[in-house]
Amino acid sequence: MRDVGTLLEALPYIREFHGKTVVIKYGGAAMNDPALREEFARDVVILKYVGLNPIIVHGGGPDITRYMQRLDMPVEFVGGLRVSDADTVEIAKMVLVGKVNKDIVARINRHGQPAVGLSGDDGQLFRVSTTTGPGGEDIGFVGKIDRVDIGVINHIAEDYIPVIASVGADRDGRSHNVNADEAAGAIARAMGAYKVIFLTDVPGWLRDPSDPDSVISECGADEVEAAIETMQGGMRPKLQACVEAIHGGVTYAHIIDGRLPHSLLLELFTDAGIGTKVRPAT
Ligand SMILES: Nc1ncnc2c1ncn2[C@@H]1O[C@H](COP(=O)(O)OP(=O)(O)O)[C@@H](O)[C@H]1O
Numbered sequence: 001m002r003d004v005g006t007l008l009e010a011l012p013y014i015r016e017f018h019g020k021t022v023v024i025k026y027g028g029a030a031m032n033d034p035a036l037r038e039e040f041a042r043d044v045v046i047l048k049y050v051g052l053n054p055i056i057v058h059g060g061g062p063d064i065t066r067y068m069q070r071l072d073m074p075v076e077f078v079g080g081l082r083v084s085d086a087d088t089v090e091i092a093k094m095v096l097v098g099k100v101n102k103d104i105v106a107r108i109n110r111h112g113q114p115a116v117g118l119s120g121d122d123g124q125l126f127r128v129s130t131t132t133g134p135g136g137e138d139i140g141f142v143g144k145i146d147r148v149d150i151g152v153i154n155h156i157a158e159d160y161i162p163v164i165a166s167v168g169a170d171r172d173g174r175s176h177n178v179n180a181d182e183a184a185g186a187i188a189r190a191m192g193a194y195k196v197i198f199l200t201d202v203p204g205w206l207r208d209p210s211d212p213d214s215v216i217s218e219c220g221a222d223e224v225e226a227a228i229e230t231m232q233g234g235m236r237p238k239l240q241a242c243v244e245a246i247h248g249g250v251t252y253a254h255i256i257d258g259r260l261p262h263s264l265l266l267e268l269f270t271d272a273g274i275g276t277k278v279r280p281a282t
């Protein structure tokens with residue numbers, strides 16, 4: 001009886017989301033645990049089967065750090081962005097495009113829905129220019145996305161699930177490392193997505209980062225914007241991406257706990273909202 005109840009609860013949501021684009025940023029702990037990786041792939045396939053248009057943008061920061069440490073390279077972040085010299089960009093590209101992207105594609109394929117991997121260079125998906133840290137610091141070849149050409153995504157998404165790695169080039173063809181949260185926000189905006197959902201390794205945006213019970217369950221983009229200036233660490237680019245997406249016409253941005261099994265389905269298809277929901281300013 002309980003299972004039927006769950007299905008009935010999902011029905012209005014399935015109807016609401018039918019044909020709508022949902023950009024899913026996949027990163028953090030949800031990528032580290034093998035069981036969660038399988039569940040994530042299956043959940044994405046379910047979304048496609050029930051008529052949504054899921055687009056995956058993935059990170060892989062911890063993997064990049066591991067490979068850099070193996071090579072005795074210094075690892076440094078400023079305002080949640082990795083300081084990236086030319087060697088770092090090369091490692092980021094190898095790890096994100098060569099390893100993480102292909103792992104996700106293969107896993108989604110195995111669950112019955114073909115996926116196709118892309119980076120910013122494929123089909124000229126996005127072009128970047130060199131950016132700085134939040135205080136104007138030189139952080140090397142870190143890109144901010146200036147232009148997204150959604151043509152390639154629309155072609156691929158007709159039949160496949162697009163899986164996008166956040167590296168791209170500037171107008172002179174120089175590769176840059178792009179924060180995956182920023183890439184997800186920019187792609188959601190360019191696609192006119194209904195939602196962008198960030199899966200991470202905390203229960204949501206926390207009022208007090210040391211207290212997991214202090215989740216801010218709902219807020220306006222204006223409140224997020226006011227808080228960003230004082231934010232530190234990986235939550236900063238995530239919140240920035242939420243604001244960018246909402247200002248660009250995306251209806252809702254969510255930050256949810258990727259460590260929770262099936263968090264994506266729970267967020268989309270049940271009445272109990274989880275994590276943080278960012279809506280347009282009131
Ligand atoms: N106010 C906050 N609320 C939640 N997390 C925060 C906050 N401030 C800093 N953080 C940090 O941001 C991290 C999430 O960002 P990040 O490590 O980049 O995750 P991901 O790999 O999922 O993109 C959390 O693990 C937490 O340590």
Ligand SMILES: CC(=O)N[C@@H](CCC(=O)OP(=O)(O)O)C(=O)O
Nearest residue numbers: 027059060061081082178179180
């Ligand atoms: C410029 C910059 O910070 N690039 C990120 C790209 C990967 C990423 O964003 O991964 P997560 O989403 O798992 O953190 C990095 O090098 O870590």
